Amino acid sequence: MDTPTPEQNSEEHIIPKVKTFKEDLANAVKKDNISLVKVALAENKKRERNTEIDAETSPLASKNIFLIGGSLALILIALGIFAFFFFGNKKPTDSGTVTIKPDIIAVESKKGIDVDDFDAPKIFGIAENQQTAQIPLGTIERIYFETGTGTATSILTTEDLFTRLNTRIPSSLLRSFDPNFFFGIHSFNQDNPVLILKTEDYQTAYAGMLSWEKAMYADIGGLFFVPSTTITNATATAPIFQDRVIENKDTRILVDSAGKTLFFYSFVDPNTIVFTNNADTFREVISRLTKPQLVH
Numbered sequence: 177m178d179t180p181t182p183e184q185n186s187e188e189h190i191i192p193k194v195k196t197f198k199e200d201l202a203n204a205v206k207k208d209n210i211s212l213v214k215v216a217l218a219e220n221k222k223r224e225r226n227t228e229i230d231a232e233t234s235p236l237a238s239k240n241i242f243l244i245g246g247s248l249a250l251i252l253i254a255l256g257i258f259a260f261f262f263f264g265n266k267k268p269t270d271s272g273t274v275t276i277k278p279d280i281i282a283v284e285s286k287k288g289i290d291v292d293d294f295d296a297p298k299i300f301g302i303a304e305n306q307q308t309a310q311i312p313l314g315t316i317e318r319i320y321f322e323t324g325t326g327t328a329t330s331i332l333t334t335e336d337l338f339t340r341l342n343t344r345i346p347s348s349l350l351r352s353f354d355p356n357f358f359f360g361i362h363s364f365n366q367d368n369p370v371l372i373l374k375t376e377d378y379q380t381a382y383a384g385m386l387s388w389e390k391a392m393y394a395d396i397g398g399l400f401f402v403p404s405t406t407i408t409n410a411t412a413t414a415p416i417f418q419d420r421v422i423e424n425k426d427t428r429i430l431v432d433s434a435g436k437t438l439f440f441y442s443f444v445d446p447n448t449i450v451f452t453n454n455a456d457t458f459r460e461v462i463s464r465l466t467k468p469q470l471v472h
Contacts (some may be wrong), residue, residue, distance in 0.1 A: 280372050280448075281464040284315035288322045291332065296341045300398025302339045303359075303369060311363040316370070316460070318360040333357075334373065343395035349384025352377040359399070362457040369400050370461055371451035378446040385428075385441070385449070389417045393430060393438070399455045400439035423459050 212458055261437045279286075289302055299321070311317050321332040333355040338345050354374035377382040389397075393402075393415060415427040415438060422442070429440035439453040452458050 224263075279318060280356075280374065281316070281461060282467070283318045283360060284298040284312070285317040285343070286320065287317055288320040288329070290323070290325075291321045291340070292323050294340060296398065299337075299340060303399045304401055306361045306367060306369070311361055311367060313363050316360050316362045316464075318358065321359070338395075341395060344391040345388050345395065346384045348380055349388060352380045352384065362452075362454075362460055364454065364456045364460070366454070368452055368457040370400060370457060371396075372461070373449045375447055375449065375453075378443070381449065382443065389428065392417075396451075397438065402438050422455050423462055425462070427458075 185240060209393070259383075274321065286436050291299060294302075303319075306319065321337060322329050323332065324330050332340070334353045334357045335350055335355065337357065338350060352375045354376070356374065358370070358372035360370050362370055415430050415432050417440075420427050420429045420440070422440070424427075425442045425444055427440045427442040430438045432438055437453060439450045439451060440458075441449055442458070445451050448465065450461055452461065
C-alpha cells in the first residue's frame, strides 16, 4: 500500500469539512445552551413565514384574485364603451322606409314627391300629372315617393306603396318583392310610366302575379294613367289580361274593349318585373337593364 506523500496530506487538510444541519443544531444547543424545543419553535415559525409568502404570490391568493377580477372588469367596461359607440350610433331601420340604393336602370333625372298622408287617389293623381312634366325627349326621370321632412325624409318601400294604394295583392307575392322599387316616366312619343319590381323568388312571384291579375286593373291602373272613372265603371266586361310577345319577351297585356293597351307586365328575367303601357318604353327599359351603368 502506497504511503501518502506530504503534498497529499496538505491537500486533505485544505479541503473543508461540510457541516450538516444536524451538526449545526448540536453545536448550537451545546454552545448557546439553546433547547431543542426553542429550535423547533423557531424552525416552525420560519416555515409559517415561507407558507405565507407562497400564499401571497400564488395566483389563487385573495389579493391576486381581487387584482385579476378588477382587470377583467376594466376590460369588460372598455369593451362595453366600444360597443356603445360602434353599435349604438347606428340608426335603427324603419320597417316602412328604405334607403335609396343605386337606380335599377340609368336615369337622366330624379324627382322626390312628398306623399305624407296620401292615399291611392292622390298618388294616382301625382302619376297622372307627370304626363305634362315636360321631360326632355328620350329621357327617363325617376320619381321618388317620399315621407317626412328635412333630414328625416325617407323613401317608401314596395310594401308601403302597395299598402297606401290599398291593393289586394297576395301577401306571399308582396313578401317576395325587394323593398326597393323603381317608378319613373319615359318621354318618347308621349310620357309613359314605368314600374320595376325586383324579386329573389321567381316561382312565388310568377304564381302570385297571375293570382293578382283579377284585381290588378283596379289596384294599380291609376299608375299607368288609366282614368279612375274607367276603373270605377268597369263591369263584368272589364278588361282581362292576355298573352302577347313584345320585344321577344312574354308579357301579360291588358287591353280594353276597343283593343287599346292599358298596361302590361313582363318578367324580363327571373328577378325583374317591368310594368309599362308602351312598347317603345318597354324596349328602352330592357336596353337600359342590360347595359352597365356609368359611375359618376
